[in-house]
Amino acid sequence: MLKGKQSWVFHNRPAILSTGVTGGPFEANGNLADDFDILHDDLWMGEDTYEKAHRVLMEEAIQTALQKQSLQQEQVEFLIAGDLINQITPTSLAARKTQIPYFGIFGACSTSMEGLALASFFVNYGGAKHVVTGAASHNAAVEKQFRYPTEYGGQKPPTAQWTVTGAGVAVIGKNTNDGNQPVTTSATIGRVIDMGLTDPFNMGGAMAPAAADTITAHFNDLQIDPSYYDLIITGDLGRIGQETTLDLLNNNGIQIDSAKFQDCGLLIYKDTQPVQSGASGAGCSATVLYGHLLNQMKQGTFNRILVVATGALLSPLTYQQKESIPCIAHAVSIEMNR
Structure with a gap:
């Protein structure tokens, strides 16, 4: 619906x-x-x-x-x-x-x-x-x-x-009513947001406005607030994008506890691994969600999570033609079937 x-x-x-x-x-x-x-x-x-x-x-x-x-x-x-x-x-x-x-x-x-x-x-x-x-x-x-x-x-x-x-x-x-089974309960489809950034080495900064836009739309559409979720996690904003998104959400009147707001790109690697601002790639949120996060849910760490995967819709061609970077974010809410 x-x-x-x-x-x-x-x-x-x-x-x-x-x-x-x-x-x-x-x-x-x-x-x-x-x-x-x-x-x-x-x-x-x-x-x-x-x-x-x-x-x-x-x-x-x-x-x-x-x-x-x-x-x-x-x-x-x-x-x-x-x-x-x-x-x-x-x-x-x-x-x-x-x-x-x-x-x-x-x-x-x-x-x-x-x-x-x-x-x-x-x-x-x-x-x-x-x-x-x-x-x-x-x-x-x-x-x-x-x-x-x-x-x-x-x-x-x-x-x-x-x-x-x-x-x-x-x-x-199909939902089998298994009490220890994760289910999807809603999804918010993002808009393309382009703030004019052109640096392909700062994807987190470019994608942050799209993440904030989709998260804001999710709460407005479903008429809920961040307290509904145990965890709100972005796909691969990295350190810069995560901090920027929190600031943008605060400006939109959405207050999220930083401990509840995490990023897949900051979870997957150790601090000693040389990944600069964090991880990215289409496989980043996919591996962290379908591996780590769902395991955490089944173990009872989280009951409700919102996963917000962000994407920079550039190509080598558009970069060479001096285009700015259009970005998007899609959100899916996942809950344990309890």
């Missing part, structure tokens, strides 16, 4: 039935290594290009999620997923292998929640029994496309962020 201007309420509370989370060697040394299903010890993952390794991350995450739920590919109606590489080819090549009817989506680093919102909508209204949704990124592949190849050794400013090598997917299906 549409509520307000930008939000859906899922009265049938679609369930997150199972998940699959894969990562690379840098993630294996991070804070959340225990929440991954598969961790690779090198960036090549047995392939001869980083883009092919990127595909492997998605393929393995999909298969892991299906195996946990004892589902065959033929039992899944749709795959909704994407990544950051040209024309989302790693995800499309993974879809070629799975042979699940496929919606390829691109929301940059907001792709994870864009997919979860759409998958939940499909299941909530009977458009599918099972939908697989997720997102992935690969550090070396993404850095090569958007900045410089890692072999180049280019120096980055403190505002830059580290692209996660990982994929996170989930199987969304």
Whole structure:
């Protein structure tokens, strides 16, 4: 059901039935290594290009999620997923292998929640029994496309962020009334916000206004306030973007306790890892949500969370043509089915 201007309420509370989370060697040394299903010890993952390794991350995450739920590919109606590489080819090549009817989506680093919102909508209204949704990124592949190849050794400013090598997917299906099952209850679809920033090494600053806009819309549409949630977590704003978003929300009259307002890009790695302002990438919020956060919910740490994935909708071409950076954020509320 549409509520307000930008939000859906899922009265049938679609369930997150199972998940699959894969990562690379840098993630294996991070804070959340225990929440991954598969961790690779090198960036090549047995392939001869980083883009092919990127595909492997998605393929393995999909298969892991299906195996946990004892589902065959033929039992899944749709795959909704994407990544950051040209024309989302790693995800499309993974879809070629799975042979699940496929919606390829691109929301940059907001792709994870864009997919979860759409998958939940499909299941909530009977458009599918099972939908697989997720997102992935690969550090070396993404850095090569958007900045410089890692072999180049280019120096980055403190505002830059580290692209996660990982994929996170989930199987969304009918609510089975399992008391220890996470369900999606609402989603707020973001608007494209562009404040004129042009620095590709400050994505957090560019995306902060979009995050604040979507969070404000969510509370206005659903007529609730931050106290409703145990945790409000953004996708990959990093230190600068997180602080900026809090300031913008305060200016909008929304007061959120900083302890309740976290960021996936600040959780995934250790302070000793050289990630500048934090982590980013389409796989950032996907791996942290479908691994760490859902595990925390099942353990009783959180009962209600709002996940706000942010994305910078630029490309190498638009950057070269001196365009500013349009940004977006999508939010999905997840609750334990208690």
